[in-house]
Amino acid sequence: MTDVAKRAGVSATTVSRVINHYGYLSQKTIDKVHKAMEELNYQPNSMARSLQGKDTQLIGLIFPTVSHPFFGELASKMETKLFEKGYKTILCDSANNKEKERDYLKMLAANKVDGIIAGAHNLGIPEYENVGLPIISFDRHLAEGIPIVSSDSYQGGRLATEQLYQRGGRKIAILTGTNESDSPTNKRLEGYLSVLKEHQLEPMVYHFPLEHSPFLKATEIRQILSKEDIDSIFCTDDLTAILVLNKAQELGINIPGDLKVIGYDGTEFIQNYFPQLSTILQPIDQFVDLLIDLLMKRINNADVELDSLYQLPVRFMQGQTS
Amino acid sequence: MTDVAKRAGVSATTVSRVINHYGYLSQKTIDKVHKAMEELNYQPNSMARSLQGKDTQLIGLIFPTVSHPFFGELASKMETKLFEKGYKTILCDSANNKEKERDYLKMLAANKVDGIIAGAHNLGIPEYENVGLPIISFDRHLAEGIPIVSSDSYQGGRLATEQLYQRGGRKIAILTGTNESDSPTNKRLEGYLSVLKEHQLEPMVYHFPLEHSPFLKATEIRQILSKEDIDSIFCTDDLTAILVLNKAQELGINIPGDLKVIGYDGTEFIQNYFPQLSTILQPIDQFVDLLIDLLMKRINNADVELDSLYQLPVRFMQGQTS
Structure with a gap:
């Protein structure tokens, strides 16, 4: 295909488009590619495609x-x-x-x-x-x-944090991923920070690298719950929220009396099997x-x-x- | 391909095998199929395969x-x-x-x-x-x-039921699927029944059709827990066990004091997020x-x-x- 592209003076992508009848192409380009294919006796896999149906x-x-x-x-x-x-x-x-x-x-x-x-x-x-x-x-x-x-992750972050505040939360932590990824999900953290700023509260941000195992994460969560003075936690995914609930139970922390928890994702799985979890629903x-x-x-x-x-x-x- | 098979006097499967060089074939069969393909001018998609690499x-x-x-x-x-x-x-x-x-x-x-x-x-x-x-x-x-x-579902069913018995269970129910499917998983029920028979206990078998939603299942489980005299439940999958735990909590039933529960599957997900659940581990x-x-x-x-x-x-x- 590279040879055809070279001979026709076009890109390989264009050759691919001609073969697959995909995208806008001028008749001139189509003719050039077909000519180059003939000259090189190039057999595209269009037969395969048509055979496959x-x-x-x-x-x-x-x-x-x-x-x-x-x-x-x-x-x-x-x-x-x-x-x-x-x-x-x-x-x-x-x-x-x-x-x-x-x-x-x-x-x-x-x-x-x-x-x-x-x-x-x-x-x-x-x-x-x-x-x-x-x-x-x-x-x-x-x-x-x-x-x-x-989904509107900034709004989702705001919504969760605002809920925690309205229910009396004043020491509101966030458990989230590392924010190196160029992903709209980082906006959940931004939404959280914006609500805390409006209420002049101190942010407490805990980052968990994606590659951490749930076991390691659970151990770190247990440490945070034992040592830090926190009354509310916003977890930017539901599975992390479940780890928080498990560790809180182990430590005898009353939910939601001593600690309020809100997750994020709200899959059907969570709705069916963890209906007790407050969460932000993504529109799957x-x-x-x-x-x-x-x-x-x-x-x-x-x-x-x-x-x-x-x-x-x-x-x-x-x-x-x- | 059916025409080639007919002409060569072999099955379509054999034609497919010749085309794909797959399985044992006599030279005589290979020749017959090739001849029929030539006569019918049949183009297999082997070119597609070789192009694909x-x-x-x-x-x-x-x-x-x-x-x-x-x-x-x-x-x-x-x-x-x-x-x-x-x-x-x-x-x-x-x-x-x-x-x-x-x-x-x-x-x-x-x-x-x-x-x-x-x-x-x-x-x-x-x-x-x-x-x-x-x-x-x-x-x-x-x-x-x-x-x-x-996996050895009969042994799995026995193992779970025997555990419940050893922990004091005498009114042991099983929650399982409908047993119309010709599946080795039905052996979990057989294992349960065999242990109950050995201990001369009365079986209590509840079938849930696969197509029931988790919500409907949870409603039925709540009814069973409210009405029936049961001290132990073996669920033939972990998700059903989670529904039992949720409904038991709603009803104020103490686990494992008033009711013992064992699930089945033991995925990494369950091990990470429901480590409290006793279960039978399948070797995934x-x-x-x-x-x-x-x-x-x-x-x-x-x-x-x-x-x-x-x-x-x-x-x-x-x-x-x-």
């Missing part, structure tokens, strides 16, 4: 891991909806493995999938810059021109619809104008922990 | 849903290990949708994946009988000749290794002799609920 269209899904309830739920719903649209889903669990994510991306980009939805947490993956495929990002900045679907069904609608737009027309960021609203779910 | 080998994974922690964990680990072996994973969430599972199977069987690992719960899917692809089943009878990887890492090793054997040699059932041992994990 519509029912083998593939979409790549790059998420940290489906063993996490949030991403498991998102992946399950994406797969179901993509299947209804005639697509099959190739799963990539990228968890904490940048090389794996890069490898996947290269494979997916090598003309074998119709598009990618990526919501992984690894940083510094230059392949996203020039992958030459329709991509929509979930909740993370990947590269210029790749739209991001997210709406994420799924929007991610797939945008990807389909890009697949049908590579040059369609899309916003750079789509922010869906979140809401607070009152449980018994706040 | 090794890095596009695909394995289909058919599980109920990755939004369930057990299958999410299994799928995540399978995907990771398959990737290391140069395979990509096509995900199929078959949850409660027999038609979807059949559609997937047809698509996967149409010569586009190298093999399938299936652990879904739908019944009566005749496509498994003649799919003509290497398949390994997880914990479910699919068809003659498809090996099953499972060993499942993953064995499923993939067996599938690779079948892919490399379609006629390799495999056992019909592989049963891995389970063990009891003592928490604070029993």
Whole structure:
């Protein structure tokens, strides 16, 4: 394909687009590419595509891991909806493995999938810059021109913190990830900080690196609960909130009397099996619809104008922990 | 392909094997198929395969849903290990949708994946009988000749029930699925019954259909806990055990004083976030290794002799609920 591109004087992406009838192309470009293909006797895999027929269209899904309830739920719903649209889903669990994510991306980009939805947490993956495929990002900045679907994390952070304040919280801590990642989720921390500032309260910020095991995290949480003077905790994900509840119970701390806790995500799993947890609900069904609608737009027309960021609203779910 | 098979006087599976150089075939059969392909001017998609190269080998994974922690964990680990072996994973969430599972199977069987690992719960899917692809089943009878990887569910059921008995349980109930499915998991119930019989205790068996929502299940569990005289409950999955704990707390039932509870599965998720739950640990890492090793054997040699059932041992994990 590189040879065809060179001979036709166009980019490999353009050759790929001609072969796959994807994106806007001038007739002149199409003719140049076809001529170069003939001269080089280049056989694209369009025969494979036509043999496969519509029912083998593939979409790549790059998420940290489906063993996490949030991403498991998102992946399950994406797969179901993509299947209804005639697509099959190739799963990539990228968890904490940048090389794996890069490898996947290269494979997916090598003309074998119709598009990618990526919501992984690894940083510094230059392949996203020039992958030459329709991509929509979930909740993370990947590269210029790749739209991001997210929820309003700043508002979510404000909502949780404001709730804790209204219920009497004055020593309000936040447990969150490390903020090196260029992700809209950092806005949850910003929302928290803005509410504390309005009420002239002192922020207490605890960062947990993504790669920490739940066991290590739980140990650190136990230390924080034993040593620090805290009456409320906002956790920027529900699983961390569960660790807080477990350790509070071990230490005999009364919830919500001595300590109020609010989580974040509100998956169906949490609603079904931890209904007691107060949390911020992310709109998972709406994420799924929007991610797939945008990807389909890009697949049908590579040059369609899309916003750079789509922010869906979140809401607070009152449980018994706040 | 059916026409080629007819003309060559062989099965479609044999044609598929010739095209894909897969399984043992006599030279005579290979020649017959090649001749029929020539006469019919049949173009197999082998060119597509060679264009794709090794890095596009695909394995289909058919599980109920990755939004369930057990299958999410299994799928995540399978995907990771398959990737290391140069395979990509096509995900199929078959949850409660027999038609979807059949559609997937047809698509996967149409010569586009190298093999399938299936652990879904739908019944009566005749496509498994003649799919003509290497398949390994997880914990479910699919068809003659498809090996099953499972854990020792009978022993698991005995282990849980014996633990409850030893801790003083004399009114021991079991909460399990409906036993219409031809699945080794039904053996958990058999193990429970065998222990009760040995101790001359009366069984109390509650079946919950798979399609019941967690909310409905929780409502029914609340009724059982309020009305029935029960001192111990064995749940054949951990999520049901969590519903029991939630409802017991609502009703002010002391755990484990008034009621002992043991679950089943023991995922890393449960170990990390519900360490208080006593449960039977299934060997998920060993499942993953064995499923993939067996599938690779079948892919490399379609006629390799495999056992019909592989049963891995389970063990009891003592928490604070029993």
